[in-house]
Amino acid sequence: MSMLQTVLALLRRELTLAMRRRGDVLTVLFFFVIVASLFPLGVGPDAKLLRLMGGGVVWVAALLAAMLSLGRLFANDYADGTLEQLVLSPAPPVVWITGKILAHWLVSGVPLILMAPVLGVQYGLSSEALGVLVFSLLLGTPVLSLIGAVGAALTLGLRGGGVLVSLLVLPLYIPVLIFGAGAVDGAMAGLGAEAHLSLLGSILILAFLLTPWAVSAALRISIE
Amino acid sequence: MLEGKDLACVRGERTLFSHLNFILREGELLLVQGANGSGKTSLLRMVCGLLAPEFGDILWRGEKIGAVREGYHAEMAYFGHAPAVKEDLTAFENLDFACRLAGNPQGRDEVEGALGHLGLGHCLNLPAKSLSQGQRRRVALARMLLVKARLWILDEPLTALDQAALQLVQSLIGEHLQQGGMALLTTHQPVAIAGVEPRILKLTP
DSSP states (O other): HHHHHHHHHHHHHHHHHHHHHHHHHHHHHHHHHHHHEEEEEHHHHHHHHHHHHHOOOOHHOOOOOHHHHTHHHHOOOOOOTTHHHHHHSSSSSSHHHHHHHHHIIIHHHHHHHHHHHHHOOOOOOHHHHHHHHHHHHHHHHHHHHHHHHHHHHHTTTTHHHHHHHHHHHHHHHHHHHHHHHHHHHHHHHTTTTTHHHHHHHHHHHHHHHHHHHHHHHHHHHHHH | OOOEEEEEEEEEEEEEEEEEEEEEEETEEEEOOOHHHHHHHHHHHHHHTSOOSSSEEEEEEEEEEETTTTHHHHTTEOOOSOOOOOSSSSSHHHHHHHHHHHTTTHHHHHHHHHHHHTOGGTTSSSBBGSSOHHHHHHHHHHHHHTTOOOOEEEESSTTTHHHHHHHHHHHHHHHHHHHTTTTEOOOOOOOOOTOOOOEEEOOOO
16 A cells, blocks of 8 residues: 555656656657658658658657657656655665656656647548557557666766667667557558557566566666 | 674775674764765665675664665665755655655644744745755755654765754754664764764774
């Protein structure tokens, strides 16, 4: 019971902080929109081509936007000493780490999911493909936060940690990208998206079970 | 009872201290002294469990702190260099969260009382970014009062405080010890706490 209370207190604090620093949340969202809007300018206004690449473009943009938000995950808490207090709290580390990742997803992942259909419409995705896009992001963006947390914890307090975290995390994002964009493609081609979505779901379960432990170990090293 | 046995600390290539032993019993104050860079903060972080000792053990009630982590952390409060105060939250929100995190939720009146005790009663709903460094440290000290821990680990609690606050903090430590608490303290300032003869732990390489 007290574990649940810890998570709830942490969630409330993280969401209050996000509300007071709306700029951070909006930056990530605008980045997502701008990256996705650059592609038509680069490849030209061929509707057929854009429809084909729409799902993949939105997914790549979501990947990059998720990475952009990783810097905030632990760095602020580390700088002001809050992270020490979290480590020294009686709650098991995995509990509050999961709470922090959940809060990160709510603040930086959910806005992307809400914005994705708007971008998808501009690429001319069919309504079925739009549904699959949203659902694949719903399964995939938590994985981005979970895996990203490991990278953020490992690079905590390092100089140039921002660049390093991209090198660490982007290769690990590849399976999520393949199955996420693949689901949308499947729906577009009328092949169905179930296979891709179930694989994405199993990646989510695996990441949810394993990454908090890895984050806990990485934080212990970084905080020493 | 807190006990350090044959502790050694190595940072990089340098041995900061070794063969360090201490015992801290209920109602006692242990004053850690040493020059800058002698490992005072490292020792305190070690006692907290943030830093693993190179050698030796730290025992809480006769058991290694790693083995009784949850129970130990529930009874310990740490005041470090960084005050752990979030700039975007008010003093009340900061303290409310700290209490919940320690598994010891407190009402608004208790929080206001603790802040008032430290002379910050009027800052309850002010965002911490409008507080000065000294005031933020006072908020962090109010946290020590609220979480009701038995063992206080205080790293330089007297820096950045004015004369009145210096007296106040020393009397707070005195009250804590009278109630059977324990305190481990580093400071470069002279400490005078009524009725308590601090034990001194000198750190030498």
